[in-house]
Amino acid sequence: MKIGFIGAGAMAQAIIDGLLKSKVVVAEDILIHGNHKNRYEPYAKKNGLVACETNSELTSKSDILVIAVVPAVVQPVLNEIATSLKNTQPIISMASGITIDRLQELTSDTQPILRILPNVNSAYNAGMTAVAANKYLEDENLTELLKLMSAIGEVIELPETQFANFSAISGSAVAYIDFFIDALSRAGVKYGFDKATATKIAAQTTLGSAQSLIQSGETPAEVIDKVCSPGGDTIAGILAMEQAGLLNAVVKGIDATIEKSTGNN
Ligand SMILES: NC(=O)C1=CN([C@@H]2O[C@H](COP(=O)(O)OP(=O)(O)OC[C@H]3O[C@@H](n4cnc5c(N)ncnc54)[C@H](O)[C@@H]3O)[C@@H](O)[C@H]2O)C=CC1
Numbered sequence: 001m002k003i004g005f006i007g008a009g010a011m012a013q014a015i016i017d018g019l020l021k022s023k024v025v026v027a028e029d030i031l032i033h034g035n036h037k038n039r040y041e042p043y044a045k046k047n048g049l050v051a052c053e054t055n056s057e058l059t060s061k062s063d064i065l066v067i068a069v070v071p072a073v074v075q076p077v078l079n080e081i082a083t084s085l086k087n088t089q090p091i092i093s094m095a096s097g098i099t100i101d102r103l104q105e106l107t108s109d110t111q112p113i114l115r116i117l118p119n120v121n122s123a124y125n126a127g128m129t130a131v132a133a134n135k136y137l138e139d140e141n142l143t144e145l146l147k148l149m150s151a152i153g154e155v156i157e158l159p160e161t162q163f164a165n166f167s168a169i170s171g172s173a174v175a176y177i178d179f180f181i182d183a184l185s186r187a188g189v190k191y192g193f194d195k196a197t198a199t200k201i202a203a204q205t206t207l208g209s210a211q212s213l214i215q216s217g218e219t220p221a222e223v224i225d226k227v228c229s230p231g232g233d234t235i236a237g238i239l240a241m242e243q244a245g246l247l248n249a250v251v252k253g254i255d256a257t258i259e260k261s262t263g264n265n
């Protein structure tokens with residue numbers, strides 16, 4: 001089964017890296033084309049992928065087509081490949097804000113489509129991907145595509161109406177969590193750690209906290225209560241962070257993300 005990626009940027013590479021690590025696909029079965037030959041060709045060469053000269057060549061050589069370009073380029077790309085695309089060829093699209101209805105308008109009324117919203121942690125098989133399929137994806141193909149997505153992390157089926165909200169607290173949130181890790185790390189630097197050591201400490205603490213929540217099933221509030229010893233240091237820190245508006249700052253950031261992705265700003 002040949003999987004062709006149109007777009008070779010951050011998200012395409014994260015998914016490909018994860019797929020290769022999981023060994024669910026062999027490198028020779030992944031085709032790639034992007035706008036900048038000097039970027040996608042070395043990436044393809046380094047990983048043993050097949051670099052294609054055009055989007056149309058890639059489309060005609062692929063069984064499954066992955067749309068990994070920014071949303072503004074989806075229409076021109078789908079117009080460009082119109083004569084090479086078979087109307088039975090499954091498409092996976094990760095373009096934020098582009099609905100299945102819109103993708104069908106740009107391809108065919110019966111095009112099999114899986115809309116996904118992944119995140120860059122997929123590169124380490126630690127992704128969190130939302131999926132929504134249309135009715136033209138036959139069971140066998142859907143199973144195959146879900147197997148690919150499961151190879152790069154956790155998968156959740158969601159109605160498309162939730163995609164923008166999900167994207168804000170998962171796709172974009174990778175950056176927000178790293179923003180928090182960087183803030184912790186800078187605080188460490190303020191108190192004398194070198195940046196690399198402070199970042200390692202902050203990142204490992206974040207990783208451990210996430211793993212503990214997932215393994216224990218505890219709520220974050222329960223853990224916060226455990227860490228806040230009566231009359232202790234942590235409650236002093238929590239109160240100072242709240243006074244500075246941490247919760248509101250996070251929710252406002254998520255509001256802005258959703259507004260941007262739904263075009264309401
Ligand atoms: N970066 C992320 O964390 C996430 C991104 N996405 C979605 O993934 C898609 C790609 O985003 P990024 O990888 O961040 O962008 P990017 O800018 O890193 O990559 C876009 C790629 O598209 C290529 N491209 C541009 N015009 C093209 C054309 N006409 N034909 C072929 N390739 C062309 C570029 O050369 C580049 O390789 C977007 O639709 C975005 O909404 C979804 C979830 C998370």
Ligand SMILES: O=C(O)[C@@H]1CCC=N1
Pocket residue numbers: 096167171172
């Ligand atoms: O920033 C963006 O538009 C994309 C969508 C989710 C994460 N990155």
